[in-house]
Amino acid sequence: MREFSTPLLATLHMHRNATDLLMERLKNSPEHIAFEVRSADGAVAAPWKQITTREYFLEVQALAKGLIASGLQPGNKLVIMSPTRYEWAQVDMAAWFAGAVVVPIYETSSLDQVTAILADCSPKFIVAGSTDQASILERGLTEAGIGGSRIWTMDTRNDLDLEDLLEVGKSITDHAVEERRVIATSETIATIVYTSGTTAVPKGALITHGNLVGLVLNVAAAYTEVVKETGNTIIFLPMAHVLARGLQLICLANGMRIAHLSEPKEVIPSLEILKPTFLVVVxxxxxxxxxxxAQAANQKRLNLIWKWASDTATQWGEMAEVNDAGSSKQASPSLWMRHFIFDRIFYSRLRKVVGGRLEYLLSGAATLDREVSLFFRGIGLPVIEGYGLTETTAPLTGNMPGSIMSGTVGVPMPGTTVRISDDGEVLAQGVGVFAGYTNPDDNADAFTDGFFRTGDLGSIDERGRITLRGRIKDVIVTAGGKTISPSIWEGYVETDPLIAHAVMVGEGKPFLGCLVLIDSEAVQQWASSQGITDASLFQHRTEGSIDRIRNQRLFQVISDSVSSANNRVARSEQVKEIIMLSTYLGENSELLTPTLKLKRSKFLERTNSFVNEIYDSTKR
Known part of the structure; x- marks a missing residue:
């Protein structure tokens, strides 16, 4: 099968633009809790303030008044550069109420990236999270040659912050805001989202109000078991990412309570407090x-029991998937008993760690290993794997509750058609597909026959489920003429917790090699458990350096993972040589996108000498 379509479950005719999602919710459930906001001291464990839909609306309306009073005109660009926080949700919606086009910028962006985006969109209004972000934005405006832009901050500072915006807006009437709110139609551009890009220069994707509303209504209709008034979630993805904003709109429109966290490391401690029913993770x-x-079991000398428990969870997950496909397979008495026992010993404790109410996890941004998915299904935390791009307003496909097939990214979202080209490329058409790029030249190769070219390779089965097979630009053609898609093998290797990223190489070479970036934190814990004190495992010679690791014991462990991955692919796709590397991969690493994907071309540019070493016969 080369094409599959999923019909619309909801139409847009009752919604003029994205602000109607809030207005409808305000009409139906004004006192429902919409948000939970951290206390002023910022502590995760402190009481979280609850914000109703009415309170949120009034805050949004007041900020919109301030923007209008400050001279914002319909169609003006408003930039937001801030970590994930509640104020992001306020400003984003307020900008739409005032008629602006919102341009998000990742808070980790470099000055060059900020300057390029500002030069492309020429904003009149800017909201920064902090004075530091305001400073980099001011420098970006100067370098881009843009004058006359106004900057407010979410944090209090000496000149302009959101409190000043509220004050200046007191002269604007509710009626004036309402007149401005309804100007935008479904065809109006709501936001310009710049692609983070693992290989190319970021491009500005034009996303309409119709894209956003269509996404919200149809995803909610398809996932009624997940999106519901009794549910809640924590958003810790960057709000500059279209998935985070889409998720926020879906929850807001359907009464699902939202909390924001800017630091991923704070998520686990917050789970027992906020007790989410749904989470989006990578x-x-x-x-x-x-x-x-597994490490906790190891410390208690329960390694063998944990392995048995892990295998049991995977088997249980496999049985559940078979039943999803229409079977009525029953667990054997042995499997049922083992699962019952291990649920008491291990699984229930894992569920408690994530808050005790979690019903579903959504995994995206990278391929999820099938066995990891089956394991979580087996412990009672089913994972919905999905797939999408900025240009498709995030979710393009997704597995459905009750019909999860691990290893696939599910079926097209309602109102979407996915086609596989003769070259194996995934093509998309439908309600979420964007209006094009800001630069018309970028559109020339972006569409074919009315379908958006995703740049991803994939296939469709008889039920419409899509399996991804890598990026077109990432394929490797060996000296023997064999075309290899590296992401499948890399995904197998990266299931090893000691490995942060694996990059297969071998373009034009007689065999395949791999550069393995270790996970420094995980390796440090492993080394400690093994009594290894090799400082080279944890320290870099210079900041930003990429260093080779030669520890033989670690090399053997990594080699075992490589061998295991090799056993899962054809002989022509197997890696024969590896080099272990270490570098800093924090939030501001130039090697990672804001969604923590490795920038493959930049990484290979920095590690060219190591690649050459793999194929230097005099050194092997």
Missing amino acids: PRVLQKIQDSA
């Missing part, structure tokens, strides 16, 4: 949870 988070459980 595969690496799930792998770390699984590895932490």
Whole structure:
């Protein structure tokens, strides 16, 4: 099958633009709790203030008045650069109420990136999270040659902050805001989101109000088991990412309570307090949870029991998937008993760690290993794997509750058609597909026959489920003429918690090699448990350096993971040589996108000497 369509579950005719999502919710449930906001001291464990839909609306309306009073005109660009926080939600919606086009910038962006975005969109109004972000934005405006832009901060500072914006807006009437709010239609551009890019220069994607509303209504209709008034979530993805903003709109429109956290490390401590029913995570988070459980078992000398428990969870997950496909398979008495026992010993404790109310996890941004998905399904935390891009307003496909197939990214979202080209590229058409790029030249190769070219390779089965097979630009053609998609093998290797990223190489070479970036934190814990004190495992010679690691014991462990991955692919796709590397991969690393994907081309540019070493016969 080369094409599959999912019909619309909801139409847009009752919604003029994205602000109607809030207005409808305000009409139906004004006193429902919409947000939970951290206390002034910022402590996770402190009481969280609850904000009703009515209170949120009044705050948004007041900020919109301030923007209008400050001279904002319909269609003006308003930039937001801030970590994930409640004020992001206020300003984002207020900008739409005032008729602005919102341009998010990741708070970790460099000056060059900020300057390029500002030069492309020429904003009149800017809201920064802090004075530091305001400073980099001011420098970006200067370098871009843009004058006359006004900057407010979410944090209090000496000149302009959101309190000043509220004060200046007191002269604007409610009627004036309402007149401005309804100007935008479904075809109006709501936001320009610049792609983070793992290989290319970021491009500005034009996303309409219709894209956002269509996404919200149809995703909510498809996932009624997840999106509900009794549910709640924590958003800790960067709000500059379209998925985070789409998720926020879905929750807001359907009464699902939202809390914001800017630091991913604060998420685990907050789970027992906020007790979410649903979370969006990246595969690496799930792998770390699984590895932490294994380490805890190891410390208690329960290694063999944990392995048995882990295998049992995977088998239970497989049985659940078979039943999703229409079977009525029953667990054997042995499997049922083992699962019952291990649920008391391990699984229930893992569920408690994530708050005790979690019903579903959504995994995106990278491929999730099938066995990891089955494990979480088996312990009672089913993972909904999905797929999307900025240009598709985030979710393009997704597994559905009751129909999860691990290893696939599910079926097209309602109102979407996915087609596989003759070259194997995933093409998309539908309610979430964007209006094009800010630079018309970028649109020339972006569409074919009315379908957006995702740049991803994939296939569709008879039920419409899509399996991804890597990026077109990332394929490797060996000296023997064999075309390899590295992401599948890399995904297998990266399930090892000691490995942060694996990059297969071998373009034009007689065999495949791999550069392995270790996870410094995980390796440090492993080394401590092994009594290894090799400082080179944890320290870099210079900041930002990429250093080779030669510890033989670690090399053997990594080699075992490589061998295991090799056993899962064809012989022509197997890696024969590896080099272990270490570098700083914090939030501001130039090697990572804001969604923590490795910038492959930049990484290979920095590590060219190591690649050459793999193929230098005099050194092997």
